[in-house]
Amino acid sequence: MALPESGALPTLSPDELSRYSRHLLLPEVGEKGQQRLKAAKVLVVGAGGLGSPLCLYLAAAGVGHLGIVDMDRVEESNLQRQVLFDVNDLGRSKAERAAAHVRELNPHTQVTVFDQALTADNALSIMEGYDVVVDGTDNFPTRYLVNDACGLLGIPNIYGSIYRFEGQASVFHHGDGPCYRCLYPEPPPPGLVPSCAEGGVLGVLPAVVASIQCTETIKLITGIGEPLSGRLLLYDALAMQFDELQLQRNRDCPLCGDKPTIRELVDYQAFCGLAAQTKPDWDELSVQTLKQRLDRGEQMTIVDVREPYEWEICHLQQAQLIPLQSLESHLSEFDPEQELIVHCKSGARSAKACQLLQAKGFKHPVNLRGGIQAWAKEIDTDMRKY
Amino acid sequence: MHATLKVPSPLRRFTDNQSQLDFEAVTVNNVLDQLFDRCPEMRAQLMDEDGQLRNFVNIYMDKVDIRERGGLGAPLTHNCELRIVPAIAGGRYGIA
Numbered sequence: 001m002a003l004p005e006s007g008a009l010p011t012l013s014p015d016e017l018s019r020y021s022r023h024l025l026l027p028e029v030g031e032k033g034q035q036r037l038k039a040a041k042v043l044v045v046g047a048g049g050l051g052s053p054l055c056l057y058l059a060a061a062g063v064g065h066l067g068i069v070d071m072d073r074v075e076e077s078n079l080q081r082q083v084l085f086d087v088n089d090l091g092r093s094k095a096e097r098a099a100a101h102v103r104e105l106n107p108h109t110q111v112t113v114f115d116q117a118l119t120a121d122n123a124l125s126i127m128e129g130y131d132v133v134v135d136g137t138d139n140f141p142t143r144y145l146v147n148d149a150c151g152l153l154g155i156p157n158i159y160g161s162i163y164r165f166e167g168q169a170s171v172f173h174h175g176d177g178p179c180y181r182c183l184y185p186e187p188p189p190p191g192l193v194p195s196c197a198e199g200g201v202l203g204v205l206p207a208v209v210a211s212i213q214c215t216e217t218i219k220l221i222t223g224i225g226e227p228l229s230g231r232l233l234l235y236d237a238l239a240m241q242f243d244e245l246q247l248q249r250n251r252d253c254p255l256c257g258d259k260p261t262i263r264e265l266v267d268y269q270a271f272c273g274l275a276a277q278t279k280p281d282w283d284e285l286s287v288q289t290l291k292q293r294l295d296r297g298e299q300m301t302i303v304d305v306r307e308p309y310e311w312e313i314c315h316l317q318q319a320q321l322i323p324l325q326s327l328e329s330h331l332s333e334f335d336p337e338q339e340l341i342v343h344c345k346s347g348a349r350s351a352k353a354c355q356l357l358q359a360k361g362f363k364h365p366v367n368l369r370g371g372i373q374a375w376a377k378e379i380d381t382d383m384r385k386y
Numbered sequence: 387m388h389a390t391l392k393v394p395s396p397l398r399r400f401t402d403n404q405s406q407l408d409f410e411a412v413t414v415n416n417v418l419d420q421l422f423d424r425c426p427e428m429r430a431q432l433m434d435e436d437g438q439l440r441n442f443v444n445i446y447m448d449k450v451d452i453r454e455r456g457g458l459g460a461p462l463t464h465n466c467e468l469r470i471v472p473a474i475a476g477g478r479y480g481i482a
Contacts (some may be wrong), residue, residue, distance in 0.1 A: 048476075049476070050476070137475075138475060138476035139475050139476065140473070140475045143475060148481045161473075161474045161475060161476055162476050163395070163396055163474035163475075163476065164395045164396065164476070165395055166394055166395050166396075166474070166475065168471075182455070183444070183473075184441065184442045184444070184473040185442075186441035187442055187473060187475075188442040188472070188473055201476075232470065232471070234469075236395075236446055239405070243430070243449075244449065245446050245449050245450075245451075245452075245469070245471065246446075246449055246450050246451070247451075248451070248454060300436070302462065325399060366435075
């Protein structure tokens, strides 16, 4: 990114000079660096696990204008890691609440709220004019969308990603450096890689990755240090190890290669294999219908494909536990002609189980819609939830 | 050549929770063949139907992408470290 010259930089008020005194003491930052932060416009995409510390630290550092994009509402399970929110924010717009907390933290930071999904239709207009985009997204379609839009607009993309105990960070679209498509030309097909919602994430993990993203953002804006461009930083919280891998721009990259073919944004749901969500070939069962059939005393085979630790939290008395990963090796225990009701937490893993059962010749796999979450919400409200 | 393969946590359920495996091999392909013998479910995670490394999985040898070193046929250096680095997204994947 081009650094603004001194003459074009905003001056710092006495309040700001006091607030940012620890930055001003750093010769590498100094007053000019702080003025550059004040002049900077940074867009944070996603106000979740990564976005929470991103917004807090960028505002605290004195970034003059922060844009926050998120369409979600705050849920209780967010509070384990999304430190921007508290119990009073439950059910409310993440982008709006994030902006409110940021304004309380630093009234010198202007905030623009985008309480909406970032899509191929609005991404360029939302992102245009920002100096840096920080990727705090939690899904592949938006990650590729952010990457491509940054590439088309020529905006650096500060990348971070988390899963369970591990994180990745890098800087894309900086000078002649690589982009996310150079790292991963294609996303995994849906279902192959478990999400944090299925596999979990250590609550403090995003703080580490986001602080690296903030550091890189501040470095780019102030023009100090060596950017994390052309390098992929890996963080393993369990081993407490950082590792750095070399990344090179892919000359065949369709976005930033020698002969780019991507000249406009595409359908990222389709690119990630999520476009045609057709009706499944197997039957689905509501928790109400299951309850009625159980009350009638019907004999049914119900398989819970969650993990043992989830079973310990709550389970249906009539179900048997066979985690999805070991389901295939248990298929001989069942009659392929019989109805087999499968459930998980919310219905995604049991859909994969139905797909497997069907592929193996089972005639009547049935997915319990909404999983045990729906059962706990609509049938047995005393059941332990997680 | 001795090689150590580091397995990221998303894939450890296929390696009996082992984070690191040791091999005696000549090329990256040799290591993967032995890996798939020991942990058969890893094959579908790493390789496509044509036997090529999937586009959302990278393997690095001593911090450099094996694609930069000649791909799956790349010769190992003694005591090299191989690292599998899959794409990770975070919270959800469109459908949860």
